[in-house]
Amino acid sequence: MNKLYIEGDKKLNGHVLISGAKNAALPILFMTILAKEKIEINNVPQVTDIKIAIKLLKYLGAKIKSKNKILYIDTSSINVYYPPYHLTKKIRASIWMLSPLLIRFGKAKIFFPGGCDIGCRPIDLHLKGLIALGVKIVKKDNYIIAFAQKPLKGKNIYIEKISVGATITIMSAATLAEGLTIIENAAQEPEIIDVAKFLNTLGANITGAGSDKIYIVGISNLHGGYHKVIPDRIETGTFLIAAAISKGFIICSKTEPKYLTNVLTKLSESGANIKIGKDWIKLDMKEKRPRAVNISTSPYPGFPTDMQPQFTLLNSISQGKSIIIENIFENRFAYIHELIRMGAKIKIKKNHVVCKGVSQLSSNHLFSNDLRGSATLILAGCVAKGITVVNNIHHVKRGYESFIKKLNKLGANIKHI
Numbered sequence: 001m002n003k004l005y006i007e008g009d010k011k012l013n014g015h016v017l018i019s020g021a022k023n024a025a026l027p028i029l030f031m032t033i034l035a036k037e038k039i040e041i042n043n044v045p046q047v048t049d050i051k052i053a054i055k056l057l058k059y060l061g062a063k064i065k066s067k068n069k070i071l072y073i074d075t076s077s078i079n080v081y082y083p084p085y086h087l088t089k090k091i092r093a094s095i096w097m098l099s100p101l102l103i104r105f106g107k108a109k110i111f112f113p114g115g116c117d118i119g120c121r122p123i124d125l126h127l128k129g130l131i132a133l134g135v136k137i138v139k140k141d142n143y144i145i146a147f148a149q150k151p152l153k154g155k156n157i158y159i160e161k162i163s164v165g166a167t168i169t170i171m172s173a174a175t176l177a178e179g180l181t182i183i184e185n186a187a188q189e190p191e192i193i194d195v196a197k198f199l200n201t202l203g204a205n206i207t208g209a210g211s212d213k214i215y216i217v218g219i220s221n222l223h224g225g226y227h228k229v230i231p232d233r234i235e236t237g238t239f240l241i242a243a244a245i246s247k248g249f250i251i252c253s254k255t256e257p258k259y260l261t262n263v264l265t266k267l268s269e270s271g272a273n274i275k276i277g278k279d280w281i282k283l284d285m286k287e288k289r290p291r292a293v294n295i296s297t298s299p300y301p302g303f304p305t306d307m308q309p310q311f312t313l314l315n316s317i318s319q320g321k322s323i324i325i326e327n328i329f330e331n332r333f334a335y336i337h338e339l340i341r342m343g344a345k346i347k348i349k350k351n352h353v354v355c356k357g358v359s360q361l362s363s364n365h366l367f368s369n370d371l372r373g374s375a376t377l378i379l380a381g382c383v384a385k386g387i388t389v390v391n392n393i394h395h396v397k398r399g400y401e402s403f404i405k406k407l408n409k410l411g412a413n414i415k416h417i
């Protein structure tokens with residue numbers, strides 16, 4: 001059942017409900033370790049990475065129940081500071097257990113998280129930030145042990161490279177440190193704003209999240225609370241591309257248009273007719289073939305790297321030539337070899353690709369390699385000529401809730417084999 005059988009030549013039209021953001025829910029789940037009271041988290045997407053995060057929290061001793069997409073979490077009985085290798089290695093997000101476990105127990109033992117297929121995913125910036133706050137780090141071959149004489153001391157920390165992960169690690173450690181921490185050159189992604197909002201709901205004192213300078217005034221402990229996770233901007237962008245490549249129309253609701261300004265600008269440039277409301281986005285291609293658009297990924301509010309594969313697919317069937325530059329991850333073009341096997345005219349040159357649009361791709365037997373690449377290959381199969389088979393679709397289940405069901409509701413014809 002790890003293969004999909006996809007009928008091509010489909011128009012993808014209709015209405016899709018956007019789920020909660022995986023990349024906000026994951027750090028928020030691990031931040032619950034910082035509190036010892038009951039927490040309720042709403043709009044958590046049911047995806048594999050979340051299921052693994054829940055397994056990790058239960059292993060540490062947390063009690064978790066879920067009902068109607070709300071997670072009821074009680075971390076009062078967490079009593080383990082060393083998550084198991086077999087679960088830690090499965091998700092990159094497991095690094096976000098380091099700082100909460102360290103703060104709670106004064107020590108933590110964490111295996112280096114799974115790099116994934118888009119790059120080596122180092123954690124040096126996470127560790128530098130913690131060391132600046134007074135943490136002692138001992139590196140072993142495939143794990144680290146961290147110690148902190150309680151409590152940490154607030155500091156001014158400049159993160160030398162913009163990093164979502166490191167910003168969240170340092171922000172969470174500073175939450176219960178003594179005094180003021182200022183994080184400079186902080187990542188500005190909406191998911192960071194959501195993590196800060198969640199911590200503030202539990203009693204933290206964080207301001208400036210979403211800008212490049214975050215202020216954290218340390219407090220002594222956190223209480224329980226309720227939080228609703230923000231919508232997933234990358235799922236939204238992926239479905240907008242689904243309609244754009246099939247010259248169709250779509251309404252994405254329960255989303256947040258202001259997180260997608262850059263993506264919507266590029267879609268309009270490609271010829272899409274875009275309308276937005278409070279929590280919805282409508283895209284209509286009016287049967288027109290898209291025009292190719294140049295893309296260069298950068299940290300938020302720049303063009304999101306997590307939308308690079310989807311836009312390369314758009315460009316591969318658009319009118320004209322385009323250049324796509326990937327500035328964040330060093331190996332995020334694996335899916336392109338599969339698009340070329342479908343007839344796409346793409347040349348890879350180090351960290352950028354040159355794409356010449358063709359009128360239609362042809363079906364093939366494809367192999368997906370990572371989360372956003374596999375979503376892209378599935379979309380390619382929906383519009384290619386003939387029947388496409390995509391293998392290794394466990395990747396797409398990591399980050400898209402009911403992706404196949406939502407696509408079939410839009411007119412796709414995709415079956416699990």
Ligand code: EPZ
Nearest residue numbers: 023093121122123124125126163164165166306328329371
């Ligand atoms: C988060 O990854 C997201 N993952 C990624 O989404 C997203 O692409 C990325 O942020 C955007 O920057 C989750 O939230 C679970 P980074 P993260 O730290 O935190 C380098 C998806 O498809 N770096 O911002 O790992 C790093 O190698 C995923 O949903 C260091 O050098 O990304 C990369 O080149 C893919 N040292 C760059 O910084 C460090 O200590 C940005 O990484 C940390 C990062």
